[in-house]
Amino acid sequence: MSADLTELYQQVILDHNRRPRNRGRLPTANRVAHGDNPSCGDQCDVFLRLDGDRIAEISFDGSGCAISQASASLMTTQLKGKTAAEAETLYQEFHDIVTTGKEPAEISDVAAFAGVHAFPARIKCATLGWHAALNALKADATTATTESHTD
Amino acid sequence: MPSWKDVRADFPILHQQVNGRPLVYLDNGATTQKPRAVIDALVRYYERDNSNVHRGLHTLSMRATDAYEGARARVAKFVNAADPAEIIFTRGTTESINLVARSYGGKLGRGDVILCTEMEHHSNLVPWQQAAKASGATLKFVPFIGANAEGGLDLEALDRLLTPQVKVFAFTHISNTLGTINPVAELCRRARAVGAVTVIDAAQSAGHAPLDVRLLGCDFLAFSGHKMCGPTGIGVLYGRFALLDQLSPDETGGGMVVSVDFEGAKWKPAPERFEAGTPNVAGAIGLGAACDYLDSLDRVAIRQHDDELARVAYEKLATLPGIRLIGPTGERGGLVSFAFEGVHAHDVVTFADEDGVALRGGHHCNQPLMRKLGLTSTTRASFYLYNTAEEIDLLVASLRRTLKFFIG
Ligand SMILES: Cc1ncc(COP(=O)(O)O)c(C=O)c1O
Numbered sequence: 428m429s430a431d432l433t434e435l436y437q438q439v440i441l442d443h444n445r446r447p448r449n450r451g452r453l454p455t456a457n458r459v460a461h462g463d464n465p466s467c468g469d470q471c472d473v474f475l476r477l478d479g480d481r482i483a484e485i486s487f488d489g490s491g492c493a494i495s496q497a498s499a500s501l502m503t504t505q506l507k508g509k510t511a512a513e514a515e516t517l518y519q520e521f522h523d524i525v526t527t528g529k530e531p532a533e534i535s536d537v538a539a540f541a542g543v544h545a546f547p548a549r550i551k552c553a554t555l556g557w558h559a560a561l562n563a564l565k566a567d568a569t570t571a572t573t574e575s576h577t578d
Numbered sequence: 579m580p581s582w583k584d585v586r587a588d589f590p591i592l593h594q595q596v597n598g599r600p601l602v603y604l605d606n607g608a609t610t611q612k613p614r615a616v617i618d619a620l621v622r623y624y625e626r627d628n629s630n631v632h633r634g635l636h637t638l639s640m641r642a643t644d645a646y647e648g649a650r651a652r653v654a655k656f657v658n659a660a661d662p663a664e665i666i667f668t669r670g671t672t673e674s675i676n677l678v679a680r681s682y683g684g685k686l687g688r689g690d691v692i693l694c695t696e697m698e699h700h701s702n703l704v705p706w707q708q709a710a711k712a713s714g715a716t717l718k719f720v721p722f723i724g725a726n727a728e729g730g731l732d733l734e735a736l737d738r739l740l741t742p743q744v745k746v747f748a749f750t751h752i753s754n755t756l757g758t759i760n761p762v763a764e765l766c767r768r769a770r771a772v773g774a775v776t777v778i779d780a781a782q783s784a785g786h787a788p789l790d791v792r793l794l795g796c797d798f799l800a801f802s803g804h805k806m807c808g809p810t811g812i813g814v815l816y817g818r819f820a821l822l823d824q825l826s827p828d829e830t831g832g833g834m835v836v837s838v839d840f841e842g843a844k845w846k847p848a849p850e851r852f853e854a855g856t857p858n859v860a861g862a863i864g865l866g867a868a869c870d871y872l873d874s875l876d877r878v879a880i881r882q883h884d885d886e887l888a889r890v891a892y893e894k895l896a897t898l899p900g901i902r903l904i905g906p907t908g909e910r911g912g913l914v915s916f917a918f919e920g921v922h923a924h925d926v927v928t929f930a931d932e933d934g935v936a937l938r939g940g941h942h943c944n945q946p947l948m949r950k951l952g953l954t955s956t957t958r959a960s961f962y963l964y965n966t967a968e969e970i971d972l973l974v975a976s977l978r979r980t981l982k983f984f985i986g
C-alpha cells in the first residue's frame with residue numbers, strides 16, 4: 428500500500444468506522460440537522476440535546492465511506508460537553524488539519540485525519556458530519572450540503 | 579471481427595501509468611476515451627477550417643458549414659434517421675432531454691400524464707418533473723421488478739399505466755446503474771398504441787450497439803458524443819420531423835430565425851429552429867469522426883465484446899465475499915454495479931485508483947432508484963471496446979485487496 432493510502436486509512440479511522448461511537452438516533456434530542464454530500468450520496472444526521480448553550484448529548488446516524496463515518500463518530504466524542512463557540516473552534520482546527528495536513532499541536536485522535544489532505548476529493552467526506560453538527564447548533568433547518576460550504 | 583488489441587493502439591490516453599500502474603480505464607459509463615481519428619479531426623478542423631457556420635460567404639465559412647452539415651448527415655446515417663433535418667445538435671443527452679421536455683412539455687396540461695420509469699438517470703427524470711410542474715400534468719413511473727432490479731421493468735404494470743392520458747413516455751435504453759437493456763422497440767410499440775410520444779435516453783447505448791430509430795419506432799432519442807468516443811460538449815436530439823415541425827423553439831436568438839422585426843420573429847424549420855447561436859462546430863465534426871470510427875469496427879461486434887466483458891466480470895465478481903450485484907443476472911449491457919457489506923463504494927474506488935483502476939462509486943445520478951434498492955451508493959465497472967479480460971482480473975485482484983484491508 429502506498430504511504431498516502433496508509434496515511435488516509437489510519438487505525439483510528441478504521442476503528443471508528445468499524446465501531447462507530449454515539450451512532451443512532453438520540454431520543455432526547457432537541458436539535459437535529461441533516462447533511463448531504465450530493466456528489467456521492469453520503470448522508471449524515473446529527474442529533475443534539477442542548478442544555479443551554481452546551482451540548483449535553485450528541486449522536487449521528489447516516490451512511491457513507493469510512494472517512495465520513497469515522498469523522499462523524501470522532502466528532503461526537505469531541506463535541507460532547509462543548510459550547511457552540513467551542514464547537515466552532517474545534518471545527519476550524521479540524522478543517523485546517525484536513526485541508527493542510529498539519530497535525531495539531533496537542534496529541535489528539537483528530538490528527539489521524541491529516542492524511543485526508545492528500546486526497547482533495549475526500550475532504551468533503553471528512554467534513555460532512557461537522558457541517559450537519561454546526562447547522563444543528565445554529566438550529567438551521569436547511570440541509571447542510573457539502574456543496575454550499577467552501578472546504 | 580476487429581482485432582481488439584489493435585483497437586487499444588488507437589487510443590493514446592490508454593498508454594500511461596496511473597499511480598505507477600498501467601491505467602485500467604473502467605469508467606466508460608461516465609465518459610469514454612477518444613481515438614486518434616477523433617482527436618485528429620478536431621485538430622484538423624481548428625488548423626484548417628475553423629470559421630462560423632451558415633453566415634459567412636468566404637471559403638473557410640463554407641468549408642466549416644459543409645463539415646458541420648456533413649457531420650449532421652453522418653449522425654443521421656448512424657441512427658438511420660430518414661432525414662438529416664431530424665438531427666439536432668445539443669450539448670449532450672441532458673440538453674437534448676431538456677429541449678424535448680420544455681418544448682413538448684409546453685403542449686401538456688392538467689389531466690395529462692408523463693410516464694417515466696424507476697430506473698431513469700436524473701437527466702431523464704428531473705426535466706420531466708419540471709415539465710409536470712409547469713403544465714399541471716402528472717408524472718408516473720413504471721416500476722422495476724426484484725430486490726436487485728434483476729427482473730427489469732414490470733411490463734404488466736406498464737400495460738395498466740399506459741392509458742390514453744399518457745402523452746409522453748420517456749425511458750432509458752440501457753440503465754447506467756443496472757446495466758438493464760430495456761425492450762425499447764416493444765415499449766415504443768405499446769406507447770404508440772395509446773398515442774403517447776416516446777423519448778429514448780440512448781446515452782448508454784449509442785456507440786455500444788446498433789441504433790436504428792426507424793426500427794425502434796421512437797419519436798425522440800437523445801445521446802451524448804462523449805460516451806461514444808466523441809468530444810465532450812456535443813450531443814444529439816433525434817426527433818421525427820413531423821413532430822419537430824410542430825414544436826416551438828426552446829432557446830431563441832441568431833441562426834434560428836427566418837426574419838425578425840422589432841415586434842417578433844419567424845422560426846426556421848428544424849433543425850436550425852432548435853440550434854440558436856453559434857453551435858459546437860468542432861464537436862459535431864468530432865462526433866462525425868467518432869461515428870466513422872465506430873462503424874469501421876462494426877457496432878454488432880462492439881456490443882458482443884462489451885457484453886461479454888460484463889458477463890465475465892459479473893461471474894468473477896460474484897465469487898467475492900459479501901458482494902451484492904445489482905441489475906439483471908442474464909443479458910446485460912457492458913457494465914456491472916455492485917456493493918459490499920461493510921465497505922463503502924468510495925473506499926473501494928480510492929483503493930482501485932491506487933492500482934491504476936478507474937471505477938465510479940456513488941449514486942450514478944440515480945438517487946430514487948438507489949433508495950428503492952436500499953442503497954446509497956454502488957461501485958460500477960463499465961466496459962468499452964478497448965477493455966480486455968485481463969483488466970477484469972486486475973479489477974478483481976484490486977477488490978480482493980480492498981476487502982482484505984477493510985474486512986480481513
Ligand atoms: C443513462 C444516462 N442518461 C443521461 C446521461 C447524461 O448524459 P450527459 O451528462 O452527457 O448529458 C447519462 C450520463 O451519465 C446517462 O448514463
